[in-house]
Amino acid sequence: MRQSLVSGQKPFAVVLACVDSRVPPELVFDQGLGDLMTVRSAGTVLDEAVLGSVAYGALELGIPLIMVLGHESCGAVSAAVRAEQTGDQLPAHIQYLADQIRPAIDHVQHGDARIDSTITRNVGMVRKRLAAERDLADRVAAGKLAIVGARYELHSQRVHAIT
Ligand SMILES: [Zn+2]
Numbered sequence: 001m002r003q004s005l006v007s008g009q010k011p012f013a014v015v016l017a018c019v020d021s022r023v024p025p026e027l028v029f030d031q032g033l034g035d036l037m038t039v040r041s042a043g044t045v046l047d048e049a050v051l052g053s054v055a056y057g058a059l060e061l062g063i064p065l066i067m068v069l070g071h072e073s074c075g076a077v078s079a080a081v082r083a084e085q086t087g088d089q090l091p092a093h094i095q096y097l098a099d100q101i102r103p104a105i106d107h108v109q110h111g112d113a114r115i116d117s118t119i120t121r122n123v124g125m126v127r128k129r130l131a132a133e134r135d136l137a138d139r140v141a142a143g144k145l146a147i148v149g150a151r152y153e154l155h156s157q158r159v160h161a162i163t
Contacts (some may be wrong), residue, residue, distance in 0.1 A: 001032065001033060001034075005034045005086050007013040007035055009034050009037075009061070010034070010061070011035055011036050011037045011057070011061070011063055011093075012035065012036075012063065012064070012065065013035075013037070013063060013064075013065040013066070013067055014034055014036075014037045014038075014039060014054055014057035014058060014063050014065065014066045014067070015029075015036050015037070015038050015039070015067045015069055016038075016040070016041075016044050016046055016050070016066065016067070016068045016069065016080060016126070016130075017038060017039075017040050017044065017052060017069040018040065018041070018042060018043055018053060018069070018070065018071055018076060019040050019041060019042045019075055019076075020071060020074065020075065022071070022154060023069070023071045023152050023154075024038075025038045025040075025069060026038065026075075028152055028157075028159065029159075030083055036065070037057040037061070037063060039053045039054055039057070042075075042076040042094075042097050043070075043074060043076030043077050043080065043097055043100070043101050043102035043122060044068055044069070044070060044122065044123065044126050044127075045076070045096075045097050045100040045101075046099065046126060046129055046130075046133075047101065049094075051130075051133070054066060054130065054136075055133070055135060055136070056088055058135075058136055058139060058145055059135055059136075059139070061106045062144075063145075064144060064145055064146065065145070065146050065147075065148070066130060066136070066145065066146070066147045067148050067149070067150055068123050068126045068127045068130065068147075068148070068149045068150070069120050069123075069150050069151070069152060069159070070120065070122060070123035070149070070150070070151045070152070070162070071151060071153070071154065072116070072118070072119065072151070072153045072154045072155065073154055074115075074119050074122075074153065076097050076098075076101065077101055077115060077118050077119045077122055077159070078115050079094065079098060080097065080098070080101035080102055080105065080118070081114055081115050083095070083098045083106055084102055086106055101118070101122055103125060104118050104121040104122035104124070104125045105118050105121075106118050108120055119151065120151060123149040123150070123151060124149055124162055126149075127147055127148065127149040127162075130147050131147045148161060149161065149162035149163070150162055
């Protein structure tokens with residue numbers, strides 16, 4: 001298997017996942033070497049490096065599926081929700097993460113429900129931003145790419161789609 005991958009890779013999906021140690025996409029989906037191109041950032045936050053990495057998979061390698069994978073009990077989303085409530089500045093570059101997640105915060109819900117709802121909304125927001133990237137949108141329109149959102153539940157170890 002390893003030898004067959006020396007000459008090249010043809011992964012079937014790009015998975016943009018959180019950095020959380022409990023949610024490695026290869027293990028969540030029981031995939032092996034060469035199957036998934038994984039891009040990971042806390043809270044699946046987009047920046048130029050993340051966008052470039054996702055674009056590399058979809059445009060240069062021609063991977064036909066991008067999945068944004070959020071998860072239950074996401075610390076990055078929790079921190080963003082709490083930072084907005086307290087007004088505290090988070091240390092170092094962590095504030096950048098909170099700033100990116102903030103537009104997804106669900107102000108209808110409160111407490112843990114707000115965090116949980118924001119996790120789902122954040123997946124939707126990131127998925128929409130990717131779908132709005134012109135080069136990616138062109139491939140979607142041509143039927144060559146799908147961009148989907150999903151959530152992994154720590155309690156059940158199940159992944160379900162987010163529309
Ligand atoms: Zn997380």
